[in-house]
Structures are given as structure tokens and as C-alpha cells.
Amino acid sequence: MEKLSDPYTIRYPQIVAVADESGGLVELVEFFDCTGGAMWVKRHYAQSPLVRSVRTVGSTNRYLLSTGSADLALEGSVFPAGIAAVAVEEGEIAVTYRGLGGGGVGASVCRAGARGVVRCVSDPAGGGRLAGSTVWLPRLERVIVGIDDTDTPEEGATWTLAHNIARAVEDDRSRYLSHTIVQLYPVPYRTKNCVAIACEFATSDPEGLIRNYRDLLEEYTLSDETGMAVWRGFDPSPLEEFGCRVKRGEVSADDLAALDSEHLSVVMDGRGVIGAVAAIPFYTRYEEALALWNGSG
Template identity: 35%
Template sequence: MITLYPEQVKERFGPLFCRRLLVMTDEKEGVAELHEQCHARGPIEWDHMNRRRAGGALISAKTEGTTMTMTARIGSYPIRFGPSDTELGGQALEAVIVNGDEVATKWAGAAGAGVGIAACLAQAPGVIRTEYNSEEDLHVGGAHICRSTIVLPKYEKITFGIDDTDTKESGATWVLAMKCGEACTLDGVIFLGMRIIQLNPKAPEKTTNCTGSVITFAVRPDKKEELITFVKKFVEERSVSPDTGICYWPGIKLPESSYAKRIKTELLTKDEANKEAEKLGVSFIDSANGKGRIGALGALLWANGGVEVAGLYGETP
């Protein structure tokens, strides 16, 4: 076994192109979410298609620009390429294994794809170390098949739904949500992004556009409560509405609910929001217990959707 740290990988192969490699796990559901960011679209698009073809632990992948988001099964799984496929090449995620506060991701790459898993991903920001079975796995390129085990810190995913922080006179929920995400500099927490969710524009007590916002973080398990406290305090101290709603969901898979459709097509009540959240296991953390809970829960349930979340129900991009 050969173990190299990111700086040693960089010294051996020179600086390469991966800007981020991050893994979040949801052991209750048996799934992981991996984020990979490259300097350019080409490698990410090629990796996306080849990993999908190879199977292994990968369930699905989504690429936006230079970033790929992968959903994978926790455990080890066979892949669909090997020595007989070296003319085609290929790359695969073979396993995601949780070991305490670390996650071992096991990769295979044939031909030029071996550079990606042995040299490029292995020096990405966020990597703790990479393990190789032998020197053969460090002979990248050509017709070689390389395998590497890239070890990363274990993160979990947490999503917050926020609504009703503004009035007709001032404020904007999406701005406050974005500021909250960017202001969070807690150790062990990574801000992943903010989304604006279009709700039912016929709601009688809306401000103007009737949207809710979601902010998503990767968080080390021991930092979860600190992050929840930070978001609650940041939003409530800056909100100009007495009805602010804030809820959160810890996990990769969001709960399924007819409430998601209804928030875009019907007029709902706070009592309905409270009952649905209790049924789903979504936690409200706001102090107001006001009408903002209606949109906060609705926004959260759309957090993993595509661009259509910003549109009216049934509207296609």
C-alpha cells in the first residue's frame, strides 16, 4: 500500500485541474452525494458519461457547467469495464465506505482516465490522502488501469427553507438567504448554494413575487447544531417581518409530499404546514410560528429540483 497526501501527489504529477472534491453521506438512507468541480467543462462532461456507463456505486449524476453532482450508494459495487475495455477507456466510482469521521471513495480509471483518478482528484482541495495498492496504480495514462482510494472528511447535508422575511416596504428573502449562506464561516461548514422557489403567486398576503428560498450546506456531524443556531439567529435578526418561517432537513434525500405541488397551486394555511412538517420529520426553528412557515416548508421540498423550481407549476424551461 502506498499513501500520498495531496501535496505529494501534486509534486509527483504537477498541478492539475480539480477545484473541489466533497462527499456527504446519509447513512440512514444508504446514500452519498459527491460534488466535483473542474477548471473546464470537458473533463467533467467526459467523466459524467463514463461513470454512468461503468455503473459501480453511482446512482445518478448531474452536470452544470464545470461542476458534477453525483448520488451514490454506500458500499462496494462491481463496475462494467476492465482489461478488455482498455481500447474504449473508462472511469468508475467503485465504492463509498464510511469509516468513522472519514469516507473512503474507491475509483478505477482505464487509459487517460487513470490520470483523473490517480493524479487529478487525488490532489483536489478537501482530500485527506489517497491510497494506491502498488506502484502500478501510479503509472497513469497509456493503456494502464489504475485504482485509487481517495479519503475525504465525512460531511452531512442540511437544507434550510426560509420565507417571509420582508414586507411590501422593504427587504427581500432571497437576498437575506444569500447573505446568510455567504456569511457562514464556521469551521466544518461549507455553503453549497441558494435557490429561489416560486410559490403560488395568488397567495393573498404575498409581498410581490411570492417566492421562498433555500440554502444548503455541507456540515461536519459535530457542527450541525452550531450551524442551525447560526442560521436561525442570522435570519431572525435581519428579518423585517413578524412572520418569518425557517425550517430544516438533515439528509440528502428530501421527503416526498403532495405539499410540494400544493404550495405552487393552492392556498395553504400555517396549520397545514405545521402538520405536514411534523408528519415528514421537517423541523421548524423560527420563533414566530407565523405564516412564513407555509412557504418555508414548500421551498424546502423543492430544493433538489431542476430549474423548473423557479417557475410556475407545470412550467418547463
């Protein structure tokens, strides 16, 4: 049996942050290893004035944060830990955590050693003390890659190829955050299940990420009708109306051409590009994404 090298610390595997163009909103993505600790944090951090919302996606908690600072009226058991400050500083995002007792351990040393942290200032923690830390993270950009039509009736599966390429292109500049299968309206020319895929990244190298993803997709797709589309930006909700239409019924290439957004680009323009674009606004919205809307809403 191995001895415990650090029995009172559980380090977060990774922390990532993306900001909107104005620098007023930040999504903080914390990868966790201890589910119980993550659920405790989710419950209590939600009380912080700067936290607009929090949700769990896979093995991550995602906090939508306003920038600024706030006094936390911390109280044991009631409000024992939270986020006290968020700042967007040129190419970095600074997040300040505070907590009491075990919440102070989580707010300090547990986050200070996470992958993705550029630097930090951390208090001694443990026992019943108030403790915390400020961590600085790279300011990253959200990129969502939509994919459709990579297989044939004989072989292949778009959802597996999209995920495997996303893993392959991940590096220190581009972190793979999520994979969402989006059920589309079952058009007659589908392979079988008629789904498209949205792969989400946080990156400091969007051009390189997109180029690498496209190169692998072109190499491994089995279809001549593959579509790949990319959204670069904090919030893809401008595509939601189009995505809903593609889930409800057949949509034409002219409908796609009518979309006008500087954040959206078509990278591979096969017939599958309609589904690729439609998948993007449903990223991490799994219940809606997987629902079959058979034309009646």
C-alpha cells in the same frame, strides 16, 4: 507569462460526500474547474455499476452511489474510467476511482489534492497507464434551510439575503452546496413575486450551522413574518406533497402543523414558515422549482 507549475494536472477544487442513515447510499459532490473534463467524467462514470445517477448542478457533478465494490471492464474510448468502490466507514466515506490514460490522471492525482479529502492513496498516472486512487472524505449530513418572507414592499429581497447568509456561515465544517428559488402560489399577502428559498449544506456541525444561520437571519430580516425551517437528512421527499400544495394554492398553518417528521424543525415561525417548508423538497430541482403552478396544476 507565467510558467505552468504542473501542466498535466487539473485539481478538483473540492469534493464533498453525504450518506444516508443506513450507510447504503452516498451522494458524492465534486466541484470542478474544467467543464470539459467534468462532462467527460459525467458521461463515462455513469457506466459504473455503483453509480445510480449523475447530474450537473452549477459547478458540481453529483453522483448518487450505492456502497460496495465492482470490477470495471475498462476499455479505451468506450469505458475509460469509473468508480470502483464506495464504503461508509464510521465518520468517513471512501471512494475508489480507476481510469485509463488521461482518465487515470483524473482518477488519481486530480482528485487526491482536492479540498475536503482527509487522506488518499494514489497511483502514478499519465500516458496510457491504468491508474487510480482511493480518497477518504468526512461523512457529512445534508441540511436544507428553507427561508421565506424577509423583505417588505419598500426594501429587501429574500433570495439575496438567504445566499449571503449561507456564504457567511460556511466554514470547514459546513459547506454551502446550493441555492434554489422556489416559486409559490401568489397569495394576496405576498411582497411581489412570492418565492421562497432553499439553501443546502453538507455539514459535520448541524446544530452550529442552524444556530449561526438563524442568528444572522434574525439580525438582517426586515419582516416580522419571517419563516425559517430546517430539514436534516439525506432525502427531503416526504415534504414533496406539502410543497406541491403550496405551489398550487394557499395552505393554512393547520396544514403545516399536520406534518410529522423527526427530520423537520421550525426555527422561526412567522407566516413565511409555510413557504420555507414548501421550498425544501425542491432543492436543486430548478425547472420544477421555478415553474408557476397557478392553481390548475
